[in-house]
Amino acid sequence: MKIEIEKLLQMKQFFTILQINDKKAKIILKKPSKLLMNNIHVNWLKYNYVKSDKHQMPVYLNSLSSKLAYVPLLYGVVKQDIHDYHKNMELEMDLDTGNLTKKSLLKLDIFIPREEAIQYLIQWQRYRKYWWSSISTTPSLFSVIDFKYENNTANVDIVAQFPNGHQTVETLSCETHPNHKYGQLSCSLCLENALLVLLLDGLNNNQKDEYLRLHRKIAPFKISLALKSDKEDIMDHDVFLLKMVTFLHHKLQMDKISTWLPNHSLPLDLQIKENRQMGVTYTAILEEETLKFGFLKLMSNSTKLMEQVHLKDFCKYASLTFRDT
Known part of the structure; x- marks a missing residue:
């Protein structure tokens, strides 16, 4: 895995390397x-909520679970130990394994009647494997390793099967004791590890077109606003287009659609290349004709297919496109 990890760290849009040697970085x-980690985190919460609701199982935050006046027969507790990445936190990585010295942990503990514990373990390992497949562009990448039993605990790992070896992405354990009324099922994962695995998956799907294939649910940016200019000098229409880009960017951000602004001094093809290397889902292209007729071109970065969208409909169209992500 060392070669793949070093390749990942060369993605300058995602990582800054402060120091690197043969063993660590x-x-x-x-x-x-x-943003990608935040999207993974949010999607994890949403999916667990949907599946918990299906089983009519209340789920509590860890800080509130100890204050329950009534303990249900079946309930879950979410634990989130997330590092504050608003600051530029340094991380140290083992290049052989990809392990980090600092980890953000997400954990769902489910408390169930002891006699139903194994049944729930089997059901939830299916849920969790499906979730990993649902946020990847390679659903078949993930599989479940055989159950392991030790004393009163059953364990199972969900792994990503890469060509050069597998990487554990999530661990499920179910603990029961003969004298306890409840069994405890725990599903735990590391957020930074999820980031690396899904980026590596995107890189492995990156063919000659240099597109980082990230699932639209977790892509850090959904739309990029690119400018096409045939003139080397800045013309009046370029100034108006830049103002329009600023306005659209503000509107999309207000609608909670993450938007990337490429370097507009670059030619259009290089702007698009930059977008594709970051896994941006769509590129909206504004040009001189946009000012004349009110239409922009919306290109899917995965297929390069284009459609025309009128400016007055663009933000609404984008909201509908990404409302479930």
Whole structure:
């Protein structure tokens, strides 16, 4: 895995390398990495809520679970030990394993009647494997390793099967005791590890087109606003287009659609290349004709297919497109 990890760290849009040798690297996560981790975290919470609701199982935050006046027969507790990445926190990585010295942990503990514990373990390992497949562009990447039993505990790992070896992405354990009324099922994962695994998956799917294939649910940026200018000098229409880009960027951000602004001094093809290397889902292209007729071109970065969208409909169209992500 060492070669793959070193390749990952060369992604300048996602990581800053402070120091590196044969064994370890010191890095800082850039904004796209932080956004991607946040999207993974939010999607994890949403999915657990949906599945918990299906079983009519209340789920509590860890800080509130100890204050319950009534303990249900079946309930869950969410534990979130997340590092504050608003500051440029240094991380140290083992290049052989990809392990980090600092980890953000997400954990769902489910408390269930002891006699139903194994049944729930089997059901939730299916849920958790499906979740990993649902946020990847390679659903078949993930599989479940055989159950391991030790004393009163059953364990199972969900792994990503890469060509050069597998990487554990989540661990499920179910603990029961003959004298206890409840069994405890725990599903735990490391957020930074999820970031690396999904980026590596995107890189492995990166063919000659240099597109980082991230699932739209977790892509750090959904839309990029690019400018096409045929003139080397800044013309009046370029100034108006830049103002329009600023306005659209503000509107999309207000609608909670993460938007990337590429370097508009670059030619259009280089702006698009930058977008694709960051896994941006769509590129909206504004040009001189946009000012004349009110239409912009919206290109899917995965297929390069284009459609025309009118400016007055663009933000609404974007909201509908990404409302479930």
